[in-house]
Amino acid sequence: MTTRDRLSTEAARQFAELGYHGTSIGSLAKALGIQKSSVYSHIDNKEDLLVELAGTGAAHFHEALDSVPEDVDPLDRLRLALHAHLQVVHTQLDVATIWLKEWRFLTGQPRKDFLRSRHRYEKRIRRLFEEAIGSRQLPEDLDLDHAVLLFFSVGNWAYTWMSKKTDVDAEADAFWVLMQDGLARS
Template structure:
């Protein structure tokens, strides 16, 4: 039997492999990659690991992406796009600085919960590759913009004068980012999520506001 007869492709690739490869989209493949990156660490993940997790050949993965660093960039870009998108929302751009920073904090927690695997990966990059260094720089940019809002709120007199703003900024980000280590979404947890967001914002800003 000829190769074409056996595979239907003329390339030596089985019909079942081609069919399975074609069921994967860049998005579904990305979801698998992010899960493995978070489980094994990016440096500890090989294309072989991704191939086994996806149940497709490495060549099938290369059909969609150039390699694992492209998958990493797509993943952290998704998280960063969600975070920076918050800063473009009307309530993040208008009003007193303290109201804007509270809104940004609330929305940051909401994005973290909605995009938990992607934000988790973003917070764990180490800077060992070009993509990781780019992601770290973008993270610092986002953090700085939130810190600037806190400084503006302090300058407006809306935050307590006896609180060190640099320390408050670090504690705020530490509280938010720690969610990736313990928060796990519940199937029917919309109310639970709302409560978590409200509690975090209240704990942070009840201790910072002057009123």
């Protein structure tokens, strides 16, 4: 692994554990066993790392959603989307944490680009709910805003309790049973 790759990995770890503002160029350099000035041979500033890692998180979430098969019924696609979302949190915990929490510290155009990507992802999940309603697998009068919020509440808070030992499929299935039962009753 190159020093630049190690820098990204360490930055992801520290941003996730200490927060963006709790991480310094000095702490990154120390963890890598290099001089602080050497870090700057790879980046212009700390925000470069945040932009990179937030983008990496976005790419992982979009790719996971892309992997959900189109040839299954809409409700099953929604269930698989929850599995995919939780799988990203589990396998990419550090960058997922940045995508879910530390992105707030992005500024300028990178922030606008990030929010555009994030909103696109949220709209894709919303469309899955709309398709399930359209196919009458979910009630026609479902409160769509709250249903989408429920999906993301389950999926996005997983970074706070998930560990490497978590059985993602079992957790996703358990949450799905609760969600589906609640959604069907609305």
